[in-house]
Amino acid sequence: MDNKRLTIVIPALNEEEAIGGTIARCLDAREEISHQAGLDGVEIIVVSDGSTDRTVEIAQSYEDVQVVVFEENQGYGAAIKEGWRLGQGDLVGFLDADGTCDPRFFAQLCRTALDENADVTLGSRLGSDSQMPLIRRAGNRIFAFLLGLLCGRKVTDTASGMRVVRRQSLKHLYPLPDGLHFTPAMSARALMNHLRIIEIPMKYEERIGESKLSALWDGFRFLKVIGEGVLCYRPEKIFLAGFTFCVLLILLLAAYPAEFYFQHGRLEEWMIYRFVVCQLVGSFGMMLLLASALTNRMAQLSSRREESVGFWSSIVVSLFSGKSLLFITGLFTLLGIGFLWPGIVEYVTTGTITLHWSRLIAGAFALFTVMQTLIFFVLMKVVAIWYFEQSVLKKNILEAMSNESSELRNVNYQKITPTVETSRHIMK
Template sequence: MCNDFSSILTVVIPTLDEEQSIALVIDDLKQQGFNNILVVDGNSRDRTREIAGGLGARVVLQEGKGKADAIRTAIPYIETPYLLVMDGDYTYPAKHIKELLDKAVKENLDEVIGARIRGRENIPLMNRLGNWVITKTFNILFGTNLSDVCSGMYLLRTQRTREINFESKGFSVEVEIAAHIASTTRRIGEVPIEYRKRIGKPKLRKRHGALIMLDAYKLALRYNPVFLVFMTASLILIPSLALTAYVAYDLLVNNVKHHVWAIIAVTGTGIGIQSTLMAIMTLYLKRLEYRLVQRLEEVKR
């Protein structure tokens, strides 16, 4: 018989038409001793709510649409110090939850992400590529070293979760939560987990990857706007270098001089180089700020 974690952890499962998998998810959780289960249903048109309620889970109707609204709906119902969000499609094994909880408690973390290291073949190739790009971009913008910021299984300290505004929509919520923790307490980590093949129809589409990237940009604009301004300005370096190469080629090969284009190319290259250096400097200063905040937190403890 497994231990009962009901007083420590609430498992939040956002659902939408998951009647094929929700029973397997709840049974898997109960076998691991997780009985405090909150299903936030986004007005499913199948029997998801009936099945979940029949298996002892608490079921509430979601306010609004999308995953972010599902988590926002769940927060007032949570009375435990930790909550864990996981998808209702049976892709995330409940056996890993104890590992996430142990790491959060032992290392005093506010978020622990279940990084999908094993079973990545069950993630569509385009989704894998998009996740890699988003995670790398996130690490650059927020000074982290995560490997799967888009994972659908993550453990949170309830107190910190209540501080989040949840301005993003849908699948961008994972990035917003991680951005908040990475920009405030910095107490964020991850645990490698297995990812199983999805049961039922997938809800993540190709367009969601672009929307998540856009939301990540918006979050970075909120948490580190100076870096984004200089980074955007540095993009002028690409056409300026191309123009410089064209002017130089025409001069050396055809002995044709482009005085105006040469001035534009040199000016653009100079602006691009300066903007790049300033972007690097602001990124360094932001990371220095993160380290100082972390040291102050350690002193307070």
Template sequence: MKTTLILPAYNEEEALPKTLDEYVGYVDEVIVVNDGSKDRTEIVASEYASKNPKIKYIKHEKNRGKPEAIRTGVKNATGDVLIFTDADCTYPASYIPEAIGYIQKGADMVMGARLFNKHNIRLLNKVGNTIFSMLITYLCYTKIHDAQTGFRVMRKDVFPRLDVQARGLEYETKMTMRAAKMGYNIVEIPIEYRKRVGKSKLHPFKDGYNMLKSIPSIIWDESTALFKSVIIINALLFIIGLAFGIYSIYDKLAHGTLVHQYYPLISVIMLLVAMQLMSFSLMMDFIVNKLNKIDEKLKRI
């Protein structure tokens, strides 16, 4: 298997040399995509490409965002296996052989689950990543420890099916969610996560909001017709339960007592049924998607 490292870079003049020096020995090809950097990233990348035939340099004249830089890299890749990482020197290259080993055993995507501590990530970022990973675990019925990791390995033919529409750092979260929702075989390996070199480009609230608003669209777009039918019933039950609950609160505040004593019970029952139905439909949707993926693999044999 020929391996290609895709390395999107935006204003990474300080970290890029260290990243290239570390990774170049682990892969067959490196593609650096300069996404409209305003610092010396172009000079650094050009110098490395001129000295090492394994390194290719591509430039975006304007900043088009990380997802577009990744797509540019993939279009120019000649490897059978794609490796994605950040140019900030946070992910050690030494985990590449282990990740490729899982790809050879049949994994569709291997992700590096970062080992966080108080020195390598801010508390707010850690909390946000944990919340999104838990949401994906519940909604996609697949255990995910690190939904936002930038270290990923997959076969080149898998990428078009996992590529998602995104402008910024929500790209990884959406890709993880699509892969899990569609039943792809995801393997996570625990990896060291180092403090980044250079200035961080993550905006916790803005990027967190973009990630959060992308979840419903992925859930709906990648779900089976059965799930979509059930989710409508589920939403109706939830609204009815919520309405009974709100009216019960109004009843208590307005009259000092519950005139309709059974309304709170109806509210609780409706909400519990809605939650149970949601969990059941998510499980069934996962099973259907997983069976479809198994069927696809059997047809390729």
């Protein structure tokens, strides 16, 4: 890295009680950050996000601080992104203006980012000496658990308000939202894109002034943005999680009827209700499993999607492609016919049906699964055609750009050559 500078952005909305102290601590910490992390300098940018109190006045009273003023509130994330856009550092970070975080901690974040080649380093506020309120601590742990479950990787503090990011890694993180859900969105995208993200425990003080965070509304937005991130980059994760839940529910509902049948060789009439529910849940689970394979293929159309997939995802993709899909369709067709054939023969020969309801439900489930796989096969063909056309289009564009560049080089050469010959003639 040629220019090892850090840009610190401080987003502020009506923080007149804390902004002065936060800026002063950042200014005092600049030399320590530069020395410990081996940086060439630290710049500080304060972005007032529509403040109506004395936040702007106080911030502008400090030298060596760039102050950006939004006349109207645009959002926490919008303020940070604007500061990053204006900054010059190859490392960009942000710090909440409420006095909860120590700016000197940037030294450790930057040193870790440089030494361990991390894309994102963040301070985890969930250590033993954290003064985070209990409800927010519980919410962070829930979000971290869900994100880890869906991504296969985890961070303990999904919404940390103190981070350092390599500027060159922003292209893998953008677009990011403008609101307070900016931080969990960044965490989700970093994990989904397989960026190197490192957490370091940090001290977290009780905030100065009134919090802008709504536990209920912002918690809902956090969940929403995590879900959107997963759907954008790893949609199969959500469908696989739903399929797993369906399998567990079927095992729970079918456990007693299966045990009863093996002991007595028959089923009770009241068990029909469990069979019907199992059929519905099983059909829904099969649809989720097929959707997992389909959306995994669709996500590959995105140029920002990493090619690597998880263990279970790769199994599902292999299972529902080519000969494997043909085998599954044939197997369920034979099962469906096998369950229903005695009833069909009986109806043709006698005009009545005495087939037990359990065979009817099992056969219906098998044939419905065949219909699902056939529809899935058609949809996969459609996606394959799109994928092929996109690949051809991309190849043609690259070839056109290459040819255009060659033509431009030839034109420039032709323009230069006569000039050289003319010069020689004049010299003669």
